[in-house]
Amino acid sequence: MESAITKLAQIRIPLQKILDVTNNFSGNNIIMKGDFGNVYIGKLDHEGKMIEIVARRLDRKYGHRDIEFWAEVSSLSRFMWIDEIVAMIGFCDEKGENIVINHHYPNGSLSRYIKDPLTLDVDQRFAITVAICRGISSIQTELEGDYIIHRNINSSTILLDDDWMPRLSGFDYSIKHSKERRNLVLNSEAIGTQGYIDPAIEKYGGVNYKSDIYSFGVVLFELLCGGNAFEENKLLASLAKYHYENGTMKDIIHPDLWNQMNPESFKCFSKAAYSCLQEDPTLRPDVDELWLQLEKADRLQVGGF
Template sequence: MTTAIAKFAHLQIPLEDVVKATNNFADDNIIGRGGLGHVYKGQLQRSGEMIKISALRLDRKHGGGVVEFWTEVSMLSDLKHPNIVSIVGFCDEQHEKIIVTTYEAKNGSLKEHLSNPNLTWTQRLKICVGVARALSYLHYDEGRGYGVIHLNINSSTILLDENWEPKLSGFKVSIKQSLNRMDRVILSEPIGTIGYVDPEIEKSKGVTYKSDIYGFGVVLFEILCGRRAYIRNDANRLLAPLVMRHYENETLHDIVHPDLRNQISRGALRRYSKTAYSCLKEDTMQRPNMVTVIDELEKALEKALKFELRLEYFVRPSLLFFFFFMSITSHHFNLFI
């Protein structure tokens, strides 16, 4: 790992600085618990400026995680996009391995808000578009000279900032691939989170960038239905086969989040669900690329914004008339008394 440390030397942060930033890894500062360890929030002095940070501290008790640690450091050191978390640095000393990023999750992860009645359809679509743009950047950006297959797209790795802008995280199992070989199968065991793993990996014994498309398709349906991709003790524990069945039977409206039904026009629902469904196609060749997905989602967002304006145009005058009527009625009633 000496070579790796030398390559990323400019990102090294002394352990004492991270300890101070997180108040000695205080329990009150824990904002996440994952398979590799806890995530802490804190404030770190960097280049004369105090910044808010998240610090993933690898759990030393269980060992392992070293490959994932360096994969994440390597990936984030190259990636610069408004919808991807930004690395601040890392710590690798005294048997501690810590990845420090800017604190992006002021509104937590998308997973925490799937059933949130206050998260509107328009806001949800904006989140979808942001994540799609991040994935397009990973898959196609020519500035790096290589593409990235994320391999763990899910509603937990999508963080939401104070403006509900999405920030993609979780690059611990990501793979670099030549841009001209992104559609080639890379031999791999099934990687990812239950409910999001591309079932085609078992058959092809490997992954392609279309594995990310599948995971994103599941997220799109999570956002529409307001439920998680995997619910352990539920009869329909896996969301993907459930939504595919409803889509094919033209009964998808039955499982749309109740608070969203009156916010979605038929046209927007049709365009959105067709796009999400195409991402889950069994044949990876039939799944769209992210350029196509972005185009469809942006059109769905455009429809949603117009529908929202129409609702305001018709509903607001009605409410004003109602309150005016009530005030007049109340006035006459008071005079009568």
């Protein structure tokens, strides 16, 4: 069996090759300025085929540390075969550079379309949630003896491929943990994106796999309502819980989305999303239980009209 070090060596890309495809990190090749540095676009000869890639050049002045770089490389290298995880081509750790090279997904992140009921209709939104759930299930169940806690699931770390299907990215903060200690809380500060962070992290002093379920629940309500997780100093999670409990969800759902929804599908989907936001993490569903509920909502939506 190949060691992890051997596998990583096979996907290490020389710095000169990255310089060639990004025109020496030209400003003209920058497509995004991320939380950890600039993201460059280019075309790379990969396994005899020219593909469009993005190179995330991590910059220490933005707070980047080696631990985040290696967490992302390690996580992505383990899931390169899974369709719902962003496809990593390789990485570079040469001459002080830390660069992650991924496939380029021209549709960008899910966050771009949350408020757009035309580009992403209800049918597409429900199908996307099922696929994301498959991705989360993979990182929680597919590793032998271990699992991954993502810690930064949000609509910006979910990319959309050419077929508008999601790819989970943003593994900078991810941590690996033993499945034997699955239900234990790992000491951790509340790292992540405002609006998606599990409030139980602060209460219990750490994270476990149910923290990712909470963050995903916020994404579910974003897609259901057509609104952002944090907007005008309001948390969508709190707003959605209030309206769900009072039977007034229609008040916060974009009218164009509401008019597309099958009533039974809506009930199933909103119940699943609400269950993710339970204050007590033990009351939140396991990912495979949630997967079944979202598949049911998707079937009811597609077959309900």
